[in-house]
Amino acid sequence: MTTIYDVAKQLGVSTATVSRVINGTGRVSEETRDKVKAIIAELGYQPNQIARTLTTKKSKLIGLIIADITNPFYPALARGVQDVCHSAGYDLLLCNTDEKASQVHRYVFNLCQKQVDGIILQVFAPKDLETIEVIKSAGIEVVIISYINDTSLTAIYSNEMEGAYQATRHLIDIGHQRVAFLNGPKKSSISVNRLKGYKKALNEVGIKVDEQYILYADFNQAGGEQMAQDILKINPPPTAIFAANDLIALGVVQYFEKCNIRIPNDIALVGFDDIELAHLIRPKLTTIANPKYELGQTAAQQLISRIQDPTMPNSHIVLDTRLVLRDSSLVRKEQSL
Amino acid sequence: MTTIYDVAKQLGVSTATVSRVINGTGRVSEETRDKVKAIIAELGYQPNQIARTLTTKKSKLIGLIIADITNPFYPALARGVQDVCHSAGYDLLLCNTDEKASQVHRYVFNLCQKQVDGIILQVFAPKDLETIEVIKSAGIEVVIISYINDTSLTAIYSNEMEGAYQATRHLIDIGHQRVAFLNGPKKSSISVNRLKGYKKALNEVGIKVDEQYILYADFNQAGGEQMAQDILKINPPPTAIFAANDLIALGVVQYFEKCNIRIPNDIALVGFDDIELAHLIRPKLTTIANPKYELGQTAAQQLISRIQDPTMPNSHIVLDTRLVLRDSSLVRKEQSL
DNA sequence: CTGTTAGCGCTTTCAC
DNA sequence: GTGAAAGCGCTAACAG
Numbered sequence: 001m002t003t004i005y006d007v008a009k010q011l012g013v014s015t016a017t018v019s020r021v022i023n024g025t026g027r028v029s030e031e032t033r034d035k036v037k038a039i040i041a042e043l044g045y046q047p048n049q050i051a052r053t054l055t056t057k058k059s060k061l062i063g064l065i066i067a068d069i070t071n072p073f074y075p076a077l078a079r080g081v082q083d084v085c086h087s088a089g090y091d092l093l094l095c096n097t098d099e100k101a102s103q104v105h106r107y108v109f110n111l112c113q114k115q116v117d118g119i120i121l122q123v124f125a126p127k128d129l130e131t132i133e134v135i136k137s138a139g140i141e142v143v144i145i146s147y148i149n150d151t152s153l154t155a156i157y158s159n160e161m162e163g164a165y166q167a168t169r170h171l172i173d174i175g176h177q178r179v180a181f182l183n184g185p186k187k188s189s190i191s192v193n194r195l196k197g198y199k200k201a202l203n204e205v206g207i208k209v210d211e212q213y214i215l216y217a218d219f220n221q222a223g224g225e226q227m228a229q230d231i232l233k234i235n236p237p238p239t240a241i242f243a244a245n246d247l248i249a250l251g252v253v254q255y256f257e258k259c260n261i262r263i264p265n266d267i268a269l270v271g272f273d274d275i276e277l278a279h280l281i282r283p284k285l286t287t288i289a290n291p292k293y294e295l296g297q298t299a300a301q302q303l304i305s306r307i308q309d310p311t312m313p314n315s316h317i318v319l320d321t322r323l324v325l326r327d328s329s330l331v332r333k334e335q336s337l
Numbered sequence: 338m339t340t341i342y343d344v345a346k347q348l349g350v351s352t353a354t355v356s357r358v359i360n361g362t363g364r365v366s367e368e369t370r371d372k373v374k375a376i377i378a379e380l381g382y383q384p385n386q387i388a389r390t391l392t393t394k395k396s397k398l399i400g401l402i403i404a405d406i407t408n409p410f411y412p413a414l415a416r417g418v419q420d421v422c423h424s425a426g427y428d429l430l431l432c433n434t435d436e437k438a439s440q441v442h443r444y445v446f447n448l449c450q451k452q453v454d455g456i457i458l459q460v461f462a463p464k465d466l467e468t469i470e471v472i473k474s475a476g477i478e479v480v481i482i483s484y485i486n487d488t489s490l491t492a493i494y495s496n497e498m499e500g501a502y503q504a505t506r507h508l509i510d511i512g513h514q515r516v517a518f519l520n521g522p523k524k525s526s527i528s529v530n531r532l533k534g535y536k537k538a539l540n541e542v543g544i545k546v547d548e549q550y551i552l553y554a555d556f557n558q559a560g561g562e563q564m565a566q567d568i569l570k571i572n573p574p575p576t577a578i579f580a581a582n583d584l585i586a587l588g589v590v591q592y593f594e595k596c597n598i599r600i601p602n603d604i605a606l607v608g609f610d611d612i613e614l615a616h617l618i619r620p621k622l623t624t625i626a627n628p629k630y631e632l633g634q635t636a637a638q639q640l641i642s643r644i645q646d647p648t649m650p651n652s653h654i655v656l657d658t659r660l661v662l663r664d665s666s667l668v669r670k671e672q673s674l
Numbered sequence: 675c676t677g678t679t680a681g682c683g684c685t686t687t688c689a690c
Numbered sequence: 691g692t693g694a695a696a697g698c699g700c701t702a703a704c705a706g
Contacts, residue, residue, distance in 0.1 A: 001476065003699055014677045019701060026702095027675055046475075049450040050390045051699030054682045059387065061451075070416045072613070075407045082406070082433055091447060094431045096419055110428060113386040114398075138383075139338065250617070276409070280587070282619045340683055351693045356685055363686090364691055388683030391698045678705080682698105689694085 002045045010039050022047055053115060062303065063093040063111035063119040065104060070096075071220075072247070072275040073292060077145070080296025081120060088304050090117070101127045105134075112138040118303040122146050124188065141310065143303040145295060147189050154306065154314045156299045160190060163288040163321030164197025164242070167270045170286070170323055171240040172205055174330070176268060179207075180238035182227040182248050184219040191216070194244050194272065213238055217248070224251020232259075239267060240329070246271040246278050249285055249328075264330040274324050284326035291319045339382045347376050359384055390452060399640065400430040400448035400456040402441060407433075408557075409584070409612040410629060414482070417633025418457060425641050427454070438464045442471075449475040455640040459483050461525065478647060480640040482632060484526050491643065491651045493636045497527060500625040500658030501534025501579070504607045507623070507660055508577040509542055511667070513605060516544075517575035519564040519585050521556040528553070531581050531609065550575055554585070561588020569596075577605040577666070583612045586622055586665075601667040611661050621663035628656045 004022075008015045013032060020026040021036045028036075039045075053059045062085050066074050082092050093111060097103035101124075108131040111119055118141035123129065132153065135142045144155040171179045181198045184191040195214070202209050212234050217223030224243060228251060231238060243249035249271030256263055263269050263283050271278060271287035278285040298317055306312050341359075345352045350369060357363040358373045365373075376382075390396040399422050403411050419429050430448060434440035438461070445468040448456055455478035460466065469490065472479045481492040508516045518535045521528040532551070539546050549571050554560030561580060565588060568575060580586035586608030593600055600606050600620050608615060608624035615622040635654055643649050 001699090004701095005699075015700075016678080016702080017676060020676085023701080029675060032675085044474075046446065046450050048452065048699050050387055050396065050452045051682090052701075053387045054391055054684090054699080055701045057682080068416070069406065069419070070412045072409075075409075075412050078431070079405070079407045079433065082431065086432075091451065092431050094415070094419065094429050095423075096416065109383065113383050114428060115385065115387045137381075277614055277617050280614050280618050338683095341685095342683075352684075353686075353694080354692060357692090360685080366691060369691080385683050388698090389685075391683080391700090392685045394698080676706085678703105680701105680703085682700090684698090685696105687694105687696085690692085 061116040065095045076292035077296040080293040081300045084300035141306040158319045160193035161197040164194040168201035176240035178238040179240045180213040183244045221251040224248035225255045228252040228255035269328040286326045286329040289322040398453040402432045413629035414633040417630040418637045421637035478643040495656045497530035498534040501531040505538035513577035515575040516577045517550040520581045558588040561585035562592045565589040565592035583608040606665040623663045623666040626659040
C-alpha cells in the first residue's frame with residue numbers, strides 16, 4: 001500500500017505539504033501543488049480514510065437502521081437516503097432489524113464502534129429510545145424516521161393521522177357508513193396515529209366509532225388475510241375497509257378473491273403507502289401516497305446538516321400524504337346502505 | 338470518549354492487558370480479567386473500531402455494489418448478503434450504481450479508501466473489469482455476482498441459460514411453435530446467456546430461430562411495453578412470449594391489457610426472476626425462480642471465506658433456477674397452431 | 675510557503 | 691502474567 005509518506009519522499013517534500021494539497025487546506029505554491037498532484041496520479045495513491053478518521057474524527061459514514069429492506073416500503077426510502085448521502089460524500093451502512101429491539105441495540109452499538117458520523121434510526125418500540133441515549137453519548141448525530149413525541153430530537157415522518165383521515169373520509173364521502181379499520185400492531189406508533197385519523201373522520205361526520213370494526217394484526221399480507229377473515233364474521237359486515245397499509249390491503253384482496261367477494265362492489269378497500277404493487281394488483285388499489293423517497297432524502301439532509309453543524313436546533317419535519325384514487329374504491333352515488 | 342487508556346488507568350494496569358482481555362488473546366490471570374471486564378462494563382467502554390482497523394488492517398466492513406435497491410430483484414439479494422455478513426460480524430456498505438460504469442468506479446475507489454475487507458460486485462459492462470484490478474491491487478477481496486468468463490475470479494450466479502431454456506422449453510411443450518423472446522439490452526451478459534437458453538430450446542426441438550422474434554430493450558417495465566407493442570407488428574405474431582425478466586413481462590401484461598389481448602388465451606407469457614409481484618399481478622405470472630436470497634448469501638459466504646483465507650482457490654458457483662407454473666401460460670393440448 | 679512533531683486509540687512484539 | 695514502547699497513516703498545530 002502506498003502511503004502519504006511515499007509520495008512525500010518521492011518528491012522530497014514533507015507529508016504535511018502533501019496533506020495540504022490533498023485537502024486543499026493551507027497555502028501551497030502552485031508549483032509544488034502540481035508536482036504533488038502528478039506524483040499522486042503516477043503512484044495511484046489513495047488516502048487511507050481510516051487513518052484520516054482517526055485524526056479528524058470524521059468517518060464519512062452514516063448508518064441506516066430500518067426494519068427490513070425486503071419490505072416494499074423501504075427500498076425507496078433507502079434510495080432517498082443513499083442518494084443524498086452519496087452526493088455529500090458519505091457512505092451508507094445498511095442495517096435490518098426486523099423490528100427487534102435487541103437487534104436495534106446491537107446495530108447501534110456496532111455503528112458507534114465504527115465511529116459513524118450519524119445514524120438514521122427508525123424506532124419501533126419505546127425501548128428503542130434507550131439506544132438513542134447511547135448514540136448521543138457517543139457524540140453521534142441521530143435523526144429519527146418515525147413519529148416521536150420528543151422535541152429534543154430531530155424526526156422526519158409523514159402525516160400518518162392526516163393520511164388515515166383522508167382515506168377514511170374518502171370512503172365515507174362515497175357513501176359508506178360502516179367502515180372497518182384493519183390496523184397494524186396495537187402498540188406501534190404508526191398504528192396509533194393512523195387510528196386517530198380514522199376516528200377523526202368518523203367523528204367529523206357523526207358516525208359512532210364501533211370498536212368491533214377495528215382489528216389489529218401485523219403490518220403484512222398475512223395480517224391482512226387474517227383480519228379479512230375475521231371482519232367478515234362481524235354482523236353486520238362493513239361495506240368498506242381501510243387497511244392500515246398496502247400489505248394488509250393486499251392480504252384482504254387475496255382473501256376476498258378466494259371467497260369471491262368483489263372489490264369494490266361488495267366491499268370497498270383503501271390502503272396506505274402506495275407501494276409499487278398498489279397499482280399492479282387487481283383491482284388497482286386506492287391508497288394513500290406516502291412519500292418514501294422524500295422521507296429518506298429529508299432524513300439524510302437533516303442528518304448531514306446536523307453533522308456539519310451540531311448546534312442546529314432540532315426540528316420535526318412532517319411530510320404530506322395524498323389520496324390516490326384507483327379502482328378498489330368505487331364511487332357509490334345516492335345509495336342506501 | 339472513553340479509551341482503552343482510561344480503563345487501564347482506572348485499574349492501574351497497562352493498555353496491553355486490557356487489549357488482551359478484550360480480544361481474548363495472550364495470557365491474562367483470571368483475576369485481572371474479571372476486574373478489567375468489570376471496569377469496562379462500568380465505564381461503558383467500547384473499543385474504537387477505527388483505531389483497531391488502523392493497526393490490524395481489518396475493518397469488518399463489506400461493500401455491496403448493485404444496480405439499484407429499488408429494483409425488486411435486489412432487496413432479497415441484499416438481505417441475503419446482510420444476514421450472512423452480520424452474523425459473521427461484518428457490516429454492509431450499500432452502493433447503487435444504476436449500472437453506470439462511472440458510478441462503479443467511484444464506489445470502488447471510495448470503498449478502497451474506506452479499507453473495506455471485501456467487495457461484492459455486480460458487473461454490468463466489460464469496463465467494470467478494470468475496477469476489479471483496482472480492488473485487487475488494493476489487497477481487497479472481491480466476489481462477483483454476475484456471470485463472468487474469468488476463472489481467476491470468484492463468481493456467483495444463477496444458471497441463466499438453463500433457466501431460459503426451461504422457460505422456452507415449457508412454452509414449446511405446451512404446444513407453442515412461435516415463441517418470441519423479449520430480451521434485455523443486447524450487450525448485457527445476462528441477455529446473452531438467456532438468449533442462449535432460448536435458442537437451445539428451439540434448436541432442440543427443431544424450430545428454426547427467427548430473429549424477427551427476438552427483441553431487445555431495457556430490463557424494465559417500459560422496455561416490456563415497448564417490445565409488446567413491437568412484437569404485435571410481426572407477421573405472423575407469436576403465440577407465446579418469453580420475457581427476459583419479470584419487469585419486462587409486467588410491461589407486456591400492462592400493454593396487452595390496454596389492447597384487450599388476453600393472456601394466456603391469445604398469447605402465453607413466461608417471465609424470469611420470480612420477483613414478488615409475479616404472483617400478485619393478474620394473470621399470475623409463470624416464471625423462472627431465481628434464487629435471489631441464496632445468491633446474496635452465497636456471495637457473502639464466499640467473500641468472508643476469502644477474507645479469512647485469501648489463499649482459497651477461486652471458484653464459480655452456479656445456482657439453479659426452477660420453473661414456477663402459474664396462470665400466464667396455460668397448457669394447450671393437441672391444438673394446431 | 676513548508677517542515678517538524680505530536681498525537682488519534684489501538685495492537686503487538688519484546689522484555690521482564 | 692504483565693508492561694513498555696513502537697507504529698498503523700494521517701492531520702494539525704507550531705515553528706521557521
